[in-house]
Each structure stands twice: as C-alpha cells, then as structure tokens.
Amino acid sequence: MSTERYDRQLRLWGPEGQRRVSECRVLAFGATPSTCEALKNLILGGIKSFHLVDDALLASPSRPDARARCLSELFEIEIDAEMDSTSTVAEACVKGLARLNPDVGGTWTKSSARGSVNIAESLTQSEGVDVVLVDGWWVGDEYIQELEAWALKRGDVVLATTRACGLFAECKTSANARWVMENVTPEGSVTKDLRLMNPWSELQAYVEMKTSDLDRLDAAAFKHVPFVALLASAAAQCGTSDRRAVKDALTSMRRGLDEENFDEAFANMRYAWTDTGAVTPEIEALTRDRRAIELTAESDKGWFLAAGLREFISSEGCLPLEGSIPDMISTTESYVELQRLYADKANRDACVVWQSAIKRAARVGYIGDLITEQDAKTFCKHCRHVRFMTWRTMADELDPSTSVTSGAATLLKDAISDPSKTVSAFIFAAFRAASAFRGPGGRDPGVEPESVIDSETGLPMSQDAFVSRDAEVLHDHMTRDVLQPRGIKLDQSTAKIADDVLYEYTRYGNGQLNAVGSIIGGIASQEIIKLVTRQYIPMTQRLIYDGVHSTTTLLF
Amino acid sequence: MSRLDVDARPPGAVDVMLKRAGRFTGPDFDPSEDISSVLRAVRVLVVGAGGLGCELLKGLAMSGFGNVDVIDMDTIDVSNLNRQFLFRSEDVGKSKAETAARRTRERVPTCEVTAHHGRIEDKEDGWYRQFDIIALGLDSLEARAYINSVCCGFLEYDEDGNVDPTTIKPLVDGGTEGFKGHARVIVPGMTPCFHCTMWLFPPQTTFPLCTLAETPRSAAHCIEYAKLIQWPAERHGETFDPDVVEHMTWVYKKALKRAETFGIEGVTYSHTQGVTKNIIPAIPSTNAIIAAACVIETLKIATMCAKGMNNYIMYVGTDGVYSHTVEYERDPMCVMCSPGIAHSVSAYATLRDFMSSIVAAHPDSLSEPSVSYRGKNLYLRGVLEDQFVDNLTARMVDLMGGRTEGLVVVNDKKMKKTSMRVRVSLSG
Incomplete structure (x- = not known):
C-alpha cells in the first residue's frame, strides 16, 4: 500500500530517502496559508508527525478577523460539532490536515510566539523534533532568531521560515553546515566520463579486441562495434592533439554512410581530446580545504572522503571514474561487457578512496557515523558536484549591525542597485520595515482599524488616502530602521521603486493569499524534503518571491 | 463542516487587494468592494483533475472564483494519493473530475464546480467557447496541443492582420516533472502559442524495433520488447492494460527473463511500470508551486489586480531554487496562431x-x-x-x-x- 501510495516520489528519492521522510517530525509555528500549505505537502509526502502552534481562536473578540482569515485563506481546515468559539484555528487546521494521510499524526498547542522556544524544547523532550517550520510574520523577526539559535544548537534540526504579504513572499532555511553528496549531479549532465583520451589498461584491451580485426568483420558485426571503441582506436592511431587526423582516421575506417555507430563516433568526437577525468578547481579546493587535512575525531565523514579523494588524485593524477556509459549502437554482448568494464573500474576507484578514508578515520579515532563503502561510491560517482554547504544565520541578515559585519548589508545594497533585483531587495526591506511598523501587539501596515477618520476633515478616509498614509509611515520605518543602519542611501530612481513596493505592500493589508501560501509554502516544503532526505542541493540563500512580476530572486 | 456558516465567502486577502488601487496593476484595473460579483462572472475551465488540477481547483476556489468547470477522463489510483490531495483512499476507482469537484464544493460552497468525466476530444469546439479562461493541468504534449489548436481556431483576424480581441481565449498552462516545472500564459494572437514554441519540448525517445529485437542493451529495451513484441505474439486478441496487475506482472516476468538471457541488469517491477506507463515522477510541492503560479495569473487576467506574467516561468528545485521568467516570442509564421x-x-x-x-x-x-x-x-x-x-x-x-489580395483558409487532416x-x- 505505502509503496504504491508513494510510488511517484520513490522514483525520485528512493526507499532510503522515503525512510528518512517517514521518520521526520515537524513542528510548525503559525496557522497561516504558508505554513499550512507547506505542512500539507509534507503530510502527503509521508512524514511521521506534525505539531502546529497558534493562539488564534476560531472567533475572538480581540481579533474578529481570525475566523474570516482561516475560512478564506486556509483550505485544509475542518470545524466539527465539538468545536466552539474558544477552539483554536490550530486545532481546526490539524483536524483538516490530518485527513490528508492516515499514516501521519497531528497535534497542536495553543500558544503565542513568545513561548516558541519553550514549546520546541518540551516537544523535543517528549516526542522529538527534526524540522521547525515558521511563519515569519506570526513569530516575528526577533523570536525567529531565538528559534533558529535553538535549532542550530540541536545539531541536525533544520528550520524553514516563510513570510507572505499579498503578492510578495520570502523563504529561508537554516541548518548547520553540511555535506551534500546524494543525487547532486544535474539530470542530463552532458559530459560523460568516458576516458577515451587516456584509457586505462582494461579499456585499452577492449578497444584493441574490438577494432583489431575491423576489416574482417561481416557487415552486421561492423555496424555494431561500439563508438567508444571506434573513437578510442582512432585517437590511439593519431594522437589526440590532431583533431583533423582523428576525423580522417574515422572516415577511413568507415565502409559506407549508413553505419550508425560511426555517426555516433563523429557526434562524440570531442571525447577523443577531452580529459574527462581532469581535476576541477572546485575539487582541488575541496580536497585541499583545511578541514580535509586537519582531520579530528569529530570531523564530518565527508572530510575523510575528501581526504581519501585527495590521496587518490595525487597517486592517479585524475578523478575516480564515474562508471556509467550512455546507450550506444552495439551488440548486447559488447555493450554489457563495456558497461561492466566501466562499473568495475569505478568500484575499484571508489574502494581505494574508501580505504584511504577509513584508514584516516581509524588513525584519528573518528566517532561519527560509520563510513561505508557505499558512501565512498556515492561520493566518487558525484565527486564533481559534492559540496560542503553553509548557511548564513538569521541575525546575519535581519540584525542591522550584524548584517554590516556579516557583509549582508553590502549585498542588500548591491541588490538594490542591480535592476534585476531592486524590487526583490525592497520586498525584503518592506518585511523588515513592517515588523518595525507593527511593534509589539500593534497593527500591521494597511490593516484597517475599526474606523479610519481623516483628522483634518473628520470624515472617513478613502482607501487610497488610508493606504498612502500607512505607506508613508512604513517608508519612514524602512529608511530609519532598515536602510540607514545598514549604510544604504537611495538615489532618485531606486527611491521611486521603493515607494511603489511599499505602497503595494501596504495595499495588501497584511493579507496572506492562499495561492501565494501555496507557492512559498511549496518552496519551503521542497527545501525541507531535500534537507530531510539529504538528497539534491539545498537552497542556502534567502528567496524572495515577487508575484507581481512572477519572479524569484536569491538574496545574500 | 458545521457550526460556522460558510455560505457566504468571508472577505479574505484577495478582497483587500481587489478593493484598493495599486502601483503594479494591469491596464484598466477597477478596484471593487464586491469581489464575488467580479469573479463569479468569470467562467474558468480546468483541464485535468490530477496533481495540478487539484491544486488549481483549490487555488481558484480560495481566490474567489465562483464558476469553475473541470474535465478529466481518468479515475483515481492509489499512486495519485501522494499529491492529489482532494482524493482519499476510499475514492480509489472513482472519477477524478467528479470527486475533485465535490471536495472543492464541500470546502468552498460559494464556488460552483461542475465536473465533466470524459475526454477533451469528445467535446465540441463550441463547448470550449463558453469559458473565459482555460487553465491546463496536463501531463501530455498531445492534450496541450489539442486545446491550443481549439483556442487558436477561435481567432479571427481582419484583413490587415489585426486580431479581433473578442475571439481571444487566454490559456494558463502548468507542467511538472519531479522538482522541475513551468507555468505560462498564452494569449493566442498576442503572445506565443504552444505551436510557436514547440521546440521547448524535447522529442520523446523511442527505441528502434531492431534494437529491441536483436541488440537489447538496457532494462528498458527488454521491457519494451516484452510489451510490444512478446505480448501481441503470445496473447493475441488481448489488449495490454497497464492498470491490470496480471498484465504488468506478465510483462515484467518476460522482460526479466529476457534480461537474464542477455546479461542485462535493472529490470524491476517498478521499472516495468515506469517504462510501460511512461511514468513521470511527481511530488506535491512542485505541483503546488506551479499550479499556484497559474492561479495567480488567472486571477490577474480576470481582474487586472497586477501585471500579467510575460510570459513563461521555468522552475528548477534540484540545485537550490532557480526560476527564470522569460518573454518568448511569437512565431510570425505559426500555422496555429498567426494572422496569416x-x-x-x-x-x-x-x-x-x-x-x-x-x-x-x-x-x-x-x-x-x-x-x-x-x-x-x-x-x-x-x-x-x-x-x-x-x-x-x-x-x-x-x-x-x-x-x-485576400485571406484564404486552408485545412488539412x-x-x-x-x-x-x-x-x-x-x-x-
């Protein structure tokens, strides 16, 4: 049943990835469209459990909008006969969300943002927490930094935050630095690691065997000599520096014009002079990183593998073989033989790296997860794309003085002056300014109080006048609380764009659209899946979504 | 759902946005207090009630659209449940269109959702004319091309090559595969149609029969051989149905045996399903992102509350998050949508x-x-x-x-x- 249910995702991250998903416990703060839509995707994907925190009541005198908010913008919500006006939105959401997947359990707590870290701590004691999902508006920029600090101290806990207002939104994840090495090679990677320029001895023997008697082969056999053999033979005859000669050699080997294997050889001719085992500067830097040299008992296993790779490179002068070959015209026998040749060599190379890594691990008394042969195989297969990733902290970006020392302030300044990023940079600034606008327990920009009276005329204000007034205040906050402390001044053209973005932000009246929640919550849940499965390459930067122009931009 | 009265849609974020003027609105945006009168008048057709279709229905209903139709010929399968969230285990075997419409109506009673269980090709061209916007949640190129051809067929041009705006039927299209997807807006006659940008879709890989028969080299070759050659030879008169477990098992076993004979590895039951049903991996998050982008564009077309997307966004989530919004250009010679x-x-x-x-x-x-x-x-x-x-x-x-000089219309099968x-x- 569950294999069938998860079939379409098992084809992406496999049983091991799914096992990691099925053990994942998610703690979410804020019953908002973004978090609920993110939860929806995680629940459908088959996480273990989720816990939702929000103090809003289905109907509350202090927040008469609470009920409207949940019914208009939250889809997975179920209000049953047991619930009344003192029930929480969180309870109704959990009830609705839990229907999505019978395998996943959901619970809730009624609490305000102030108690977030305590809740995280006590849930960790009772059930455990692997992922913290936070609505940035609900928790606020201040508490979110506390929550992040808490999560990072827990080691493996990851945090994802989203925030949305109208057609604008942002998403950021936080995690401790980590290796990524599974499923990191981009699909349809164009270069195949064929090693035709400097074949190893078994491949040389294969090429020799397949091409020594070319002239005596019957027509059918001739048309089925794999292009790899043809090309390697041509290259061996005339050296790889003379490209013209390789082409001529191939042409002279040919009998007619209908041999598809020769067509493939011509199409792949660049492999005759491309050193596919060459060490890239990225790998050079990674294997010579201080952490791959000064190994300790506490080092991450990735650094032992990187050290093993360094040793392999220095003795072999090239990277370990990737090990797979593309489909090509061939007889079954020749193809399977060739396939095995490449796979065996890749396994041998990985084994050398593995031996070196575990020897080093034993030497320093490594205490981490077992370094398996499979780890080494994965590492070597993807060695062109494996990486050690680091995240900026929330404080680096949100706290004005820290952002100056972390360099984020400069990056924000650069983004403002880059026309392709200006709007997004001001969306980031608008979210921060809105936090300052609201202050503790206050009103969000553009949210109408009971009545809006023009102080001069005594008449109700028009929507336009009200939005303009709030937008001006928001603008002051942006200048004073966001830009000035970061040493950013606007010129005339960027000031006009800032003005437009802040007006638009205010126009939305802090409204969270279900569809924008789907997008930003969707992105957050996708990042969580990548971090939990430890597959694919996670996003480390802050993402800004601009629904007006339908773009996403990475800041910092 | 009880206790709380949901007959009237309570005002939400969309209502606030629509009642106020903005700085990035589309041409002739008219702020209005009464969202339902604006959006109830718009008729939207959702084509496909699968992964994208469920998300489209949810998004449209939650955005205040009040008059939505959905068409799909499929029934619900267990493997849909990891993302098609309007369906539950007990719905397996039922009509996707009908179940999705019912669930959406139950949650959002202000949205009238009409289900059509059937093939898109079985509807008259004129049937499509009644909708103002068509949102596509499809997984096949053929179905997209079909709807595109219907909508382009509505276009009328004057002799100077200017399109009659009343004949334009906007299309909003989404597509996903694993962590990747695209969303696009097609205003036939104004922006590129499917046919203008056919090159975006890579040709499907098919294996030459002689490879399958004589020199199989991969698991897929063995599976295709079992399905295309062995099935009709050994089970004549029977049509291979990928949804019948016995059929799939038969093909799997034949393929496995063939693979063993040739020393080929990798034939599994799951891979057999993947090859014979041309399964595209699918996850809920990508569907949510892409469908919501389509919903937002539909809302923009209907209300002009913000500038429309111009005109294509691709999304890739495998290496960080990368999206690219690009303005593709019409093919002035396009046989589908050009003035002539x-x-x-x-x-x-x-x-x-x-x-x-x-x-x-x-x-x-x-x-x-x-x-x-x-x-x-x-x-x-x-x-x-x-x-x-x-x-x-x-x-x-x-x-x-x-x-x-004159405009001549040429048809050809x-x-x-x-x-x-x-x-x-x-x-x-």
Missing part, C-alpha cells in the same frame, strides 16, 4: 496551381488541402469533393471576386483541427 502566412502566386494561377504551390511551401503541415475564402468553400475533400472539382481549373482571381491562414497575393 503570406503566399504569393501568379496572377493567372488556378486553384490547382495555388494548392500545389502552398503544399510545396508547407510540406510538414499540408498534403491534401481543403480551401475556403470568406467562409465559402473553394475546395473540400471527402464525400462532397465532386462538387468542387470544377473549381480546380478556375483562376484564383475569379474565385476571389476579382481581388488580387495533417493539421488536425487547425486551419492555416494564408494571405494570398496574386502578382506578376
């Missing part, structure tokens, strides 16, 4: 001369054309063909009432439902 392809023939050309010259100029689209001018058939293939044979030797200039618009000039 300029084609000149001699002033003395007969209809037969014209027909052979236009076929020679567009051999990919035409082989046996039918031709009409100003709504009147000049040549029609099929049972009535005899009536038109005399026209073949008539001069074009006479058939066009003495004019030397090679182009399925679309017409080719030809701006003919008779010269020289």
